[in-house]
Amino acid sequence: MDNSGENITSKIVWLASYPKSGNTWFRAFLTALLGDGDLNINQMRTDGIFSSRNIFDDATDMDSSYLYDDEIKQLLPDVFTQVVSQYAKERLFVKIHDAYTLNSAGVPIVPAQPTLCALYFIRNPLDVAGSFANHNAGTIDEAIQTMNKPKGTLAKQKRPIGELNVNNQFAQLMLSWSGHAESWTSPDVPFPVMVLRYEDMLHDQLNTFSKAVDFMGLDKTPGQIEKALFESRFERLKEQEKEKGFMEKNRKTDSFFRKGKSGGWKEELTPEQIKSIVDNHRKVMEKYNYPIPDMADN
Template sequence: MGDPPNDWLFYFRGIPFMHQIYNTESLEKLEDFEVMDDDVFITTYPKSGTTWMQVLLSLVYVEGDESRVKDINNFDRAPWLEAMMNDVLNRKRPRLISSHLPFNLQPRMLREGKGKVIHVLRNPKDTLVSFYHFHKLTKFLESPSDFQTFIEQFIDAKVFIGSWFNHVRGWYENTHPNILHVTYEDMTNDLDDVIKKVCEFLGKSLTNQQVESVKHHSSFNVMRDNPKTNHSKVEIFDFEKGTFIRKGKVGDWKDYFTVAQSERFDDVYHESMVGLDLDFIWDLPARKPAN
């Protein structure tokens, strides 16, 4: 494993974490975290749709009544297990909880099937591009020197939370009925269907009007313009270098990867994900504007 990739990160059980947000003592406590039956975890590799699912779930739990959550920051709607333990412990039930942790670092009770998990995953090329811009935006991660360098860091697991391949495989290989796998691409392509699947998974019954409200208030344009979800007031980001919510586009990677870079990444992907029954949508045609 060797030394951490840079001074901004430290290793915990082989996974790189950010000094400014995490510490070993807190991470050690997670193994024995008490999971409640009605806890709902949103688990993701970074830049895979976390914010989107946080907004969507918070709206589902208020039956689409946006007025009940509109003044609440996203990280207060579904606080981070590994970084905001006290906030999680003080939440009223049912608790919405966010986590970037790989499956093997999750609380023992969760791994054994307690609570419910919505795992959101995104095609890795778009994830990589979004993560690249995230590194440039944040004040607590090393800004990548160029895109090629970041591709290699991503492939070599020398980024926050480590290997995308191991992270996704670790979650996706778990077929326990308490885990629902949702892709970013499905959310982009058919949000109605995803909302209905999420509601069914959680045992929530929403009217068509409530579903429409959830869909509207979790749409990309609404989230992008809402300071409670776009993090525009959060001081750890340098907004002169970009925005937290960028494009929300499937296939954005095609504007960044060269043919050679794409082929190199494909080779690594197929080697790393062999035997896993997982198909991503890598691009979506542009939607025609409504008449």
């Protein structure tokens, strides 16, 4: 792998989020926007996910199934610097669920050199819980347990000595829900980050998505943005999944696109579950103007 960094420009736009916070919806919107309204949810016009084994193996010409997680994290910054040098595209849009953390060498796993900016999608954790549980084909209690863990991990993998690591994605250290948000919005992050609340994406669509398009430096008209929003509306995404399936869906769940609304937690969560989330994440919830439920009403 060539790590010289020659001819590297800042072209990666990170689409960062805790799971089930609007990342896939935004990628569908981007696909429609870049394709003049054309949208196939199984052929997104974005550029994969940070945790992709295939991207890593293609960039390094290595078989990463023989590597441990620490070794992967040591190489990832150089991998995405290399990826940028291989593409002629002006921008690469890369999904990422990893928190913004350092590897064991003290280097950020997300490289600054090839990065243009990041969008950070955030959603009320009370709504994340039910959606995350559905995505994992697990219980809401299990989802909340992961959200509250200081070192919560997605796609956690155990690789016993002598056995290969063959999952198509690497383990993703997310931290807790609050830790994830604070990691990506920290002043220590060395590139511009724009926060998009899922609720604003739902209820103030044109304004919110237009600001994101402008932030990424895309030259698109209001008409083009409106067309992309129409083609990527939730009902259409759900319809496509029903007709064609969705390759990103957990095979153990019935559907990826579930309800596409805010406030569903009021019918899904018990008072104990609500209290657990609020007790662990009140500070960040208040920071992003998520109302704290009056526990006396539950």
